[in-house]
Amino acid sequence: MSKDIDELAALNKDYVDSVQSSDVKRFDQILAPEFYCSNPDKSLVDRAAFLKQTAKPVAIRNLYAHDVKIRVMGDFAIIHAATSYTMPDGQEAHGRYTDCWARHNGKWLAVSAHVSR
Template sequence: MRNDLDQLTALNRDYVAAVQNRDVERFDEILAPEFYCSNPDKTLVDRAAFLQQTARPIAIRNLHEHDVVIRIMGDFAIIHAATSYTTADGQQATGRYTDCWAKLNGRWLAVSAHVSR
C-alpha cells in the first residue's frame, strides 16, 4: 500500500500543478476516459470539456493544496484536501476538493473530481 500512497501523493500534486499551469497534456495522461468533474459554478463536465476548460486562462495564482487525506480502498482511492490561492484581485481565498481515483491496468487514473470555493 505504501507504493500506492506514494503514487497517489505525487499524482495529487501533479493534478493541482496541472490546474495552476493549465497543463492539458498532464491531465490527458492522468484522467480516465470516463472522468467527470463537478465545478465550483455547479456545472458537471466530462473529460473533454474539462480538458477544454483547463486550456483557458485562469484567474487564480499561487494554488496550493494542504490538509490532504488519502484513503485507499483496494483499487479505488479518494483524496480530500483544502486549497489556498490568490484571486485575480489579490485576495487570499480557500477551497476544497475531493478526487476519486481508480487503479486500472496497474495505473492510478482520476475518475471523478468535485471542487468547491
C-alpha cells in the same frame, strides 16, 4: 499500501499543478476516459469539456493543496484536500476538493473530481 499513497500523493500534486498551469497534456495522461468533474459553479463536465476548460489560463495564482487526506481501498482511492490561492485582486481565498482515483491495468487514473470554493 505505502507505495500507493506515495504514488497518489505525487499524482495529486501533478493534478493541482496542472490546474494552475493549464497543463492539458498532463491531464490527458492522468484522467480516465470516464472522468467527470463537478465544478464550483455546480456544472458537471465530462473529460472532453474538462480538458477544454483547463486549456484556458486561470486567473488565480499561488494555488496549493494542504490538509491532504488519501484513502486507498484496493483499486480505488479518494483524496480530500483544502486549497489556498490568490485571487486576481490579490485577496486570499480557500476551497476544497475531493478526487476519486481508480487503478486501471496497474495505473492510477482520476475518475471523478468535485471542487468547491
